Amino acid sequence: MSEVQTPKSTENVPSSSSSSSSSNDTPLKVEKPPKIHYPNPPETSTPKISYPNPPETSIPEPTTLREQWRFAIRQYSKWYSHAWGTAILAGGAFFALGWIIKGSNPLPSLQRPDKETNGSEQKPSSDRTS
Numbered sequence: 001m002s003e004v005q006t007p008k009s010t011e012n013v014p015s016s017s018s019s020s021s022s023s024n025d026t027p028l029k030v031e032k033p034p035k036i037h038y039p040n041p042p043e044t045s046t047p048k049i050s051y052p053n054p055p056e057t058s059i060p061e062p063t064t065l066r067e068q069w070r071f072a073i074r075q076y077s078k079w080y081s082h083a084w085g086t087a088i089l090a091g092g093a094f095f096a097l098g099w100i101i102k103g104s105n106p107l108p109s110l111q112r113p114d115k116e117t118n119g120s121e122q123k124p125s126s127d128r129t130s
Helices: 062-102
Strands: none
Touching: none
């Protein structure tokens, strides 16, 4: 009564939920897409890599190397100072933000020694009665 059907075409036919229950399904063959024919095909050999700034073919003159070295030192110095300046500004900004959020000095080590950590003031020792 039940016959196993094999697809005659080689197209990829989406399976429905009712036909997925059979255990004798054979995988369907899928054709590769047709190759596109280009009128002017690109070269098949490996292309030569061209760099926007190719390396020197000869050793540069000492004056050129000295000039490039000085430029590199100036650039590094500029970047280094910018990084430190940015870090100092960020630290000051976060300190100010902490002061605003807390409402007082955010660093407990910078508090005055005459105040306790809980905020109440100490009485001077001369006011005490013995």
